[in-house]
Amino acid sequence: MRGKSKLRDPGIILCSVLVLVAAFVLIWWPKDIYVMGISLAGWLMFSSYFVWLAIGVIYIFWIEKWEKK
Amino acid sequence: MQVMETIIIGLYVFLMILIGIYFAKRAHSSESDYWTAGRSINTFVGAFALFAALASSSSLMGAVGSGVALGLPFLFAYGFGAVAILPFTLFLVSGQIRRSGVSTMPEFFKQRYGNSVQIIAVCIVVVGMTFYMVPQLTASGLIGSYVLGIDYTTTVIILGIGFTIYAALGGMWAITYTDLIQGSVILVGMFVLSVIILTEFNGFGSLLQSALEVTPHFGDITQPWMSYFGLFLAFLWFGIVSPSAVMRNFASRDARTARRTAVGSCLLYIFVFVFGLIIASAGASLGIADSLSNQDMIFVSVIEHFMNPFLAGIMFAGLLAAIMSSADAMLLAISAGVARDIYKEYINKDASEKTVTRLGFVIMIFASIVGIIIAIDPPGLIAIMVGWVGGGLLSAFGFPLVLGIWWKRANTAGALAGMIGGSLTFLVLVITKPFALVSEPIIAAPVSLILTIIVSLLTDPPPVEIQNRVDSYHTDEPINLDKIVS
Numbered sequence: 001m002r003g004k005s006k007l008r009d010p011g012i013i014l015c016s017v018l019v020l021v022a023a024f025v026l027i028w029w030p031k032d033i034y035v036m037g038i039s040l041a042g043w044l045m046f047s048s049y050f051v052w053l054a055i056g057v058i059y060i061f062w063i064e065k066w067e068k069k
Numbered sequence: 070m071q072v073m074e075t076i077i078i079g080l081y082v083f084l085m086i087l088i089g090i091y092f093a094k095r096a097h098s099s100e101s102d103y104w105t106a107g108r109s110i111n112t113f114v115g116a117f118a119l120f121a122a123l124a125s126s127s128s129l130m131g132a133v134g135s136g137v138a139l140g141l142p143f144l145f146a147y148g149f150g151a152v153a154i155l156p157f158t159l160f161l162v163s164g165q166i167r168r169s170g171v172s173t174m175p176e177f178f179k180q181r182y183g184n185s186v187q188i189i190a191v192c193i194v195v196v197g198m199t200f201y202m203v204p205q206l207t208a209s210g211l212i213g214s215y216v217l218g219i220d221y222t223t224t225v226i227i228l229g230i231g232f233t234i235y236a237a238l239g240g241m242w243a244i245t246y247t248d249l250i251q252g253s254v255i256l257v258g259m260f261v262l263s264v265i266i267l268t269e270f271n272g273f274g275s276l277l278q279s280a281l282e283v284t285p286h287f288g289d290i291t292q293p294w295m296s297y298f299g300l301f302l303a304f305l306w307f308g309i310v311s312p313s314a315v316m317r318n319f320a321s322r323d324a325r326t327a328r329r330t331a332v333g334s335c336l337l338y339i340f341v342f343v344f345g346l347i348i349a350s351a352g353a354s355l356g357i358a359d360s361l362s363n364q365d366m367i368f369v370s371v372i373e374h375f376m377n378p379f380l381a382g383i384m385f386a387g388l389l390a391a392i393m394s395s396a397d398a399m400l401l402a403i404s405a406g407v408a409r410d411i412y413k414e415y416i417n418k419d420a421s422e423k424t425v426t427r428l429g430f431v432i433m434i435f436a437s438i439v440g441i442i443i444a445i446d447p448p449g450l451i452a453i454m455v456g457w458v459g460g461g462l463l464s465a466f467g468f469p470l471v472l473g474i475w476w477k478r479a480n481t482a483g484a485l486a487g488m489i490g491g492s493l494t495f496l497v498l499v500i501t502k503p504f505a506l507v508s509e510p511i512i513a514a515p516v517s518l519i520l521t522i523i524v525s526l527l528t529d530p531p532p533v534e535i536q537n538r539v540d541s542y543h544t545d546e547p548i549n550l551d552k553i554v555s
Contacts, residue, residue, distance in 0.1 A: 049152040052156050
């Protein structure tokens with residue numbers, strides 16, 4: 001099953017997505033752009049909460065599809 | 070003394086102790102019951118329990134207080150890492166560590182790396198979890214002394230003993246079901262407070278405007294980049310390196326339930342930061358941050374300003390719920406580390422389950438006393454103290470654990486080097502303070518990673534049995550526990 005290639009493990013793939021999203025926010029870091037008086041860097045971090053939830057849900061569906069196979 | 074609030078808090082603590090007494094007999098009937106609630110917890114209960122275990126005083130008081138004191142983006146950085154805990158842990162370790170069949174994190178280290186790594190792990194767990202209790206006790210002292218009108222020290226002692234009683238009596242059973250109630254109280258309380266605030270300000274836009282008028286830096290990035298990155302890293306890894314969170318994974322009835330529990334907790338945790346944003350904005354609009362002797366009290370000030378005594382009492386109970394639901398899980402991790410991973414493993418292998426659970430009970434009392442003594446004169450802001458412990462655990466455990474699951478070549482020598490090297494680097498940085506606030510794991514964790522890899526490669530590979538075991542973590546074939554190699 002998943003032991004065949006660890007790089008194709010849904011956990012590794014989605015973990016990479018998480019790292020990429022976090023890297024995007026932390027590298028861009030638009031601290032001097034403001035929206036509603038709050039730094040955009042802050043809003044990007046806040047928006048990421050919903051990305052984290054979404055990839056968690058995707059993981060459940062993906063893993064259970066694998067298990068059914 | 071605030072009478073109504075005191076009565077509500079008193080009733081709340083009494084109810085929690087009753088739950089501990091209710092579960093005492095079942096909890097002490099077997100080790101599986103005491104440490105993992107018989108591995109039988111369902112998704113709904115588990116999601117609230119895991120969320121409550123993770124959302125401690127720092128997620129509420131600490132995040133709101135630091136959001137007002139250091140800018141809203143600092144609160145957002147909190148959630149940036151904290152909400153990611155659940156999926157990150159799910160992706161990297163949850164399923165694999167469940168397949169190992171262990172009940173505690175040190176037990177996993179013993180199975181994967183051997184006795185020496187397990188012993189070091191236990192020492193770090195016990196010290197780390199004891200220190201992690203300090204900010205929880207600090208928060209309980211701040212709330213209790215304010216509400217009950219008793220001095221801080223006495224309040225720390227009374228409330229510390231309160232949560233220790235039900236945790237020690239009822240083990241993981243009591244902790245799980247008190248967490249269910251506590252998680253609900255946290256969310257309902259924060260929701261009600263948020264609605265009251267938004268109603269008073271006629272919406273979020275004018276709330277934010279008011280906050281910025283009174284506290285001009287509220288929207289700014291006020292700290293160096295490394296502080297936000299360090300906070301993100303320390304919280305992100307918390308579900309992997311925190312023994313209390315790891316033990317919650319083992320309590321789920323099966324893998325499917327464990328996955329849903331993690332995602333359910335993620336959703337609940339998002340609510341905390343959405344409500345936290347509203348509450349912090351209200352705190353900033355009050356303009357009291359500079360006048361408070363302790364900026365962790367901003368949340369308390371907001372409650373007192375916007376809520377009537379009855380609702381304020383419930384919200385204070387919610388804050389205490391956040392504290393107790395995390396502290397009880399920490400106590401359980403400490404007692405499991407000593408009673409199960411040291412005493413039963415090395416001192417008295419023939420100890421009965423009753424002896425081990427009773428010893429666990431005693432260890433909890435002792436650890437609580439140590440935590441209380443330190444909390445009487447706490448060393449820093451709640452958010453900073455929690456950041457230290459999270460960063461310290463990451464620097465010690467993070468990479469030896471993850472590499473142990475995903476890289477067959479990681480061996481005992483590498484794990485030891487990573488754990489000890491990472492811990493020492495972290496301690497040196499905390500003491501010498503060469504960098505920005507809570508940024509120590511940015512250096513110490515990579516040191517741990519590099520040491521684990523290099524020392525593993527320079528020494529002999531692990532035995533074939535261990536390498537096969539690592540493969541077994543990634544499949545659903547049953548594990549033959551008779552082949553455990555110590």
